[in-house]
Amino acid sequence: MVTALSHQPAELDAVIFDYNGVIGLQPTVPMWSGLAELAGWPTDQLGHFQNAFWSAREPYDSGESHDADFWTAVLGHRPDPELLTRLRAIDTAMWTSTDDRVVALLHQARLVDLPMVLLSNAPHPVSDALDASHWRPLMTDALYSARLGKNKPHPDTYRNALAATGVPNPSRVLFIDDRTDNCQAAAHLGLRTLHYTGSPTDIEAHLGLTTVAA
Structure with missing residues (x-):
């Protein structure tokens, strides 16, 4: 048995994936709680810590x-270098656990050379x-807000991602994100969204991935 695209739904030519909440x-x-405890x-x-965390996150992202x-x-104060190193490490580790089920779909899509951009x-x-x-080589390209200088849902982030797919027509590209506002912004530029x-x-169905006999 091999995994293949039985068809490309409505001429799907590429996919743009969000990370956190989709792959991650x-x-x-x-x-x-562990991060909050380290932060003192x-x-x-915990809820107050999360509010402080997210209130400061946008310019960091x-x-x-x-x-x-x-x-x-x-x-509320500048951390010493040792604490900063530990906070950075734990914060990073929190966001780098992946959903193995979605990573498996990335492997399947890669088998049929479907361009995928993060x-x-x-x-x-x-x-x-x-x-x-380990899964990063499956992606055609990866774009991050800190390197772009803009966060989603800024329109330029989607324009850069679309350019990275190599597909000029946004209606032939699917954008997948767990946030409604990000999907709405992508749809406004003509991208298909999930x-x-x-x-x-849901991803499997939108990509048309099926398992067929070799």
């Missing part, structure tokens, strides 16, 4: 601020870690 797994509560936040204030600036904003909101440390991952809610079979 969301951090667990214990992961968040009380164990009963876009490359406008460095890790020291980000963690200073989260902590488009992720990720700061430099996470971007570097993803580039070193709002991913955690079921790999």
Whole structure:
């Protein structure tokens, strides 16, 4: 048995994947708690820590601020070099666990030479870690917000990703993301979209992946 595209649905020529929440797994509560504890936040204030984390994240993801600036904003004081190194390492590790079911679909799509581009909101440390991952060679290209200088849903992020696919017509490219606002922005530029809610079979169906006899 071999895996193949039985057909390319509506002339699908390429796919743009989000990372976190699609290929990548969301951090667990214990992961968040461990990071909050390292950051010195009380164990009963995890929600407040997450609010501080996300409030400071956008300029870090876009490359406008460095890790020291980000963690200073989260902590309320500048961390010493040793603490900063540990915070950076744990933060990066939180975002680099993958869904094996989705990675398996990447392998299947690669077998039939379907161009795949990664488009992720990720700061430099996470971007570097993803580039070193075992599944990264499956992608035609990988674009990260910190390197682009812009986060999704800025239109230029999608334009760059579309250019990376090599497909001039956006209606022949599928964009997959777990955030509604990112999908809406992509659709506004003419891309087909899949709002991913955690079921790999949805990706399989949109790509037309089937297993057929050799």
